[in-house]
Amino acid sequence: MKLHRFGGNFLIGLLVLSTCSSCSKKEELPQKNILGIGGDTWPKDSMDDYISQNFTIPYNIQVKYKWDPYEVSFTKTLIPVDEKKVIPVMDVVKKVWIDPYEKVTGNTGFIKKFAPKQFVLVGSAEYNTDGTIKLGQAEGGRKILLLKLNDFDKKKRPEVIEMMHTIQHEFGHILHQNILYPEAFKSLNPEGYTGTWYNVSNEDANKQGFVTNYAKSTIQDDFVETIAYLLIEGQDAFDAIITDLESDITDTKLASMKAAGNLRQKQAIIISYYKSAYGIDFNALQAEVQNVINNL
Amino acid sequence: MRKMITYSLLICWISGCKKEVISLEQPDARLENTLNTYQAQLTSAEYGWFGYLFTPSGATSTFLFQFDKQGRVITLANINENTAQAKSTGSYRLKATQLPSLYFDSYSYLHLLADPDPDVLDGTVGAGFESDLEFSILSASSNQIYLKGNLNGSKMILVRAQKDERVVFEADPLLLKSRWEDPKTFKYYYNRLTLGTKQYDIVINTRANTINFFSNNGGFKQFSTSCVHTPTGILLAEPFIDGDLRVEEFRDVKINKSQGSVSLLSGAIRGNIQNVATPLVTDPNAPDQMYHAKSYYVSATGFTSNGTSDIFQVTTIPSFYGVIYWPSYGHSPYSSLRVHYLLGSVSYGQLFSTQIRGDKIVFSDPKSYIGESQGPVFEQSTKGLTNQFLTPGGYYVFQTGAGSYDLVSVVDAKTWIRFQ
Structure with missing residues (x-):
């Protein structure tokens, strides 16, 4: 009986203590965002402005030219694009791919609706184990990966043909997937x-x-x-x-x-x-x- | 027993008293602070950082990086004449991955060794030189940062540059390598390194990026490792250990061109190198290894002799590709030495026999010349080369890299050819 009374008091005391302590707790949510959430940032330069004015604002297309290993095959040896190639490449992409569609349809709606929302630019080709190389890849109608861009020169017609063939190929996949x-x-x-x-x-x-x-x-x-x-x-x-x-x-x-x-x-x-x-x-x-x- | 229990309790009590300080800061705030600290460290170096890169392929390089607060990095490198003359500008960023990482995220000289395109630097198709462009930061002190490549595991050490070191490097990045192979300074093939009471013959192969120590320590002994060339000397990928001697780096290197000697510091030991006419030791197995290890060997320079590199001027042959020695040409009993040009597709040279005689390799029994020459002048160059190759005394053979061998004339230590 004595033990029982002691146990009862102890339990009541414990409950009171835990109630008080839980009442006094003030859980503060972290004030800082998760590091890197929303993507990487860096001081913008004229190249970023070009991409913004020609792709992001009019078509909601992101052009990712800085290296991000999570956008490419992580088992393959690849290298980033040479910054000097970014504007020449994207200029040709706009002229040869976007502009003709807009001219023929008479509006910007078609490209806005069906264009992939992300271009990822890579400097080298992706070398497959069967001896072939990959020049581009489309994923789920959302992303186009362009490879082997460090060799690009718009004055060299075969290179323009090779790259734009890849883009039209990948865009064709988006069209037939819709x-x-x-x-x-x-x-x-x-x-x-x-x-x-x-x-x-x-x-x-x-x-x-x-x-x-x-x-x-x-x-x-x-x-x-x-x-x-x-x-x-x-x-x-x-x-x-x-x-x-x-x-x-x-x-x-x-x-x-x-x-x-x-x-x-x-x-x-x-x-x-x-x-x-x-x-x-x-x-x-x-x-x-x-x-x-x-x-x- | 009672004492043991008492002492154990005492130790537990003392150690139990130690307070461990636990940071209550949010992990993201800590990560951000860490990255900011690294960024501040990188950008704080007034004269930049030297980057010493060691790749798993054996290729190495020395870079000079200048990081700024806008995420830009200016680079100079001792890879080739282009990278040594004009600085390249790219970008970098610090990223919170499994370990805080430094990304070189737009193309620069650093990426040449990682480029999978063999046309860029003649690396392996699809792999380049197995280098990296994302590096985990393993440790950092105020003047040194140790990095490890995230894809291929290359090792890079960043060392804060001093003003005078930067001046030396910028003046001629390639000279730091080529000065070790100047035939006018080092007229004989053999260079005797003395460190304390110990002596070694050392060979620095700047094409294979290796340093080799040969010694006579109860028979022939060899140690080889990759190395990079620093403004003050040479940094070894793996330390050379011989008893109580440990060599990690040569610093304060001073080359006396007229005497063919070098003064240097290894740790606290002041050492020197003397250019000498006879070997400390020869390799009894290298001739046989060379004969069987590979189907062919390429020399980019031909023979060095009497202080002149490419004595027969084969590299001046239009579209010169390389001098190629085939130990067993076309699976025949004959060997061949030919000068290849037009990307190796056309060649001119001679067939002969190869004999292994202990520590010597001897080429004899010359046969007819084969292939197409590039005209009478070039025919003469090639014949000078093959005549020297077939010198009756033969050559000592020294391995200076995974598939690299030097042949040194037995009768004339001023004449040798390097197959890298």
Whole structure:
């Protein structure tokens, strides 16, 4: 009984003590933000102003040119872009990619709606273990990674073609991820798709009805490679492939004719897709892109 | 037993009394303070910081960094003539990652060694020289900061520059390396280092970025490590330890060109190097190792002889690529030595036999010349080179890097060729 009374008093005392102490606690929330939240900051210079005026304010596009390991493959050796290349690269991107879409659609809405919201610029290419190199990558319609920019020179046409081909390729993925390409595209030459596309030369890929060897990678890549080729390399280059195929008088004549037909059909599907899905005149877009590239 | 318990209790009581100070500051505030402290330290160096970089590939470099408060960093480096002449400007930032890290976040000279494009510095495709551009800060004192690369684990030591050191470096960053290989100063191949009572032959290979110690200590002994060239001397990647002697760095290096001698400090020991005509020791295994280790060896300079580098002027051949020795050419019983040009695709040289004779390698039994020459003048250069290569006395062989070997004429210590 005595013990019980002692235990009871002890428990009551403990409760009173804990109530008092909890009442007196004033939990203060941290006044400082989590370090680095909202991204890194640095004193802005004229290059940051250029990006802000030409991409961020009008299109809500971020152009990330300072190194951030979390934006790239962390298992690969990559290096940051040379600052001297940032404005020349982005200037060509705007002229060859954004401006023609705006001119053909007559407004800024299309690019604002579908453009990826982030460009990440990297100086070197990404070297794959199979001997190929990666020049660009699109992720979920939100981000475009541009690689190998330290070699960029807008006066060197092959480099402009290579980079803008990559951008149109990646943007093509965003378009078909929003509105799927027609089913008919899938049935043109399904036998030609392979994971080891890099073992095939561009010439041999042409003979199978693909604009490039990379188009043999998947149906989606075939679709966007054909878009990119038509827009960037241009109609003349596309027609030259078909003319070569049609002039084949060897044993492979039948296969070449079929390949030429497939390429023509792919172009027709793309023209129709741009019109029906987005109301864009693909031929006018192509002419405008070519006009810009030829006058850079 | 009772005493033991008493003492144990006493120790517990004393140690229990020690108060541990626990910071009640928010972790983010502490992180921010830490980064600000590092930033202040980096920008406080009036004459900048020397950066000594050691990569896992063996490539090393010395940088001079000047960090400013706007996140910009000006760089000069002793990688090549471009990086040694004009300063590059890039940006940096301090980042709270697993460890506080220093990012060199836009392209500068530091990135050349990390560039995966082999056309940039002839590094490995896709890996460059396994260097880094993000570095964790491992420790820092007021004059030194130790960094470790986050991707490849390169080691970089930042050392606060003094005014006179900066002046020396800026005057000619490449001279700090090339002065060790000036054939006019070091006419003989052999350089005898004396530290206290101990003697070594040392070889500094600025192409392989190594320093090598050869000694006769109960037989041939060799120690090799990567090194960087500092304004006052040489810093070793790994210390050379021989009994009670420990060499981490050569400081206060003074080269006497006319006498072919060097005075230096290693720790507290004042040492010297004398250019001498005979080796302290020769490597009995190197000839055989060289013959079997690689399929071919490239020399960028040809023969050095009597104080003149490239005595046969093969490097002046248009589109010169390198002098290449194939121990077993095309899996044949013959070896070849050829001058390659046009990116190595065209060559001209001679077939012969290679013989291993103990610590010597001897090239003999010359056969016909093969390949295409670049005209009569260049044919003459190549023939001078191959004739010297086939000198009857042969060569001592010294390994100066993972795949690097020097061949030194047995009969004339003033004549040697370096395959880096």
